[in-house]
Amino acid sequence: DTPSRDEQILSMIDEFVAVANRLKDEGNDTDLVNAAFMLASGNYATFLAAGNQGYLKEDGIRKIAEAYKHNLTLLQDLKKAQFNPDGKN
Incomplete structure (x- = not known):
């Protein structure tokens, strides 16, 4: 498994x-x-x-920052579902 x-x-x-x-x-x-x-x-x-x-140029920094934002948003959605399953304040 x-x-x-x-x-x-x-x-x-x-x-x-x-x-x-x-x-x-x-x-x-x-x-x-x-x-x-x-x-x-x-x-x-x-x-x-x-x-x-190597190092990142501005476009690379932006792409990685967008990936961090995406993953942080996913994490917060998981936490919201865990701690507020009914969707209440």
Whole structure:
């Protein structure tokens, strides 16, 4: 039984959050942990788009920012369904 793509993603999210929580529990400020994760994610996205020796031009930055916005919107829709299943305020 191979996990679905969504199941794999959710499992990886749990791992990333566990690392973030460990860093927080070690005394790091949550804003610092968040900034580091965002920059690490941006670094990895840049690597995927441009390789180790490359960087993003304005159009590449825009495309990745749009992907982040799309994924953040999907996450918020999931959270809304989880915490507000009846659609009430």
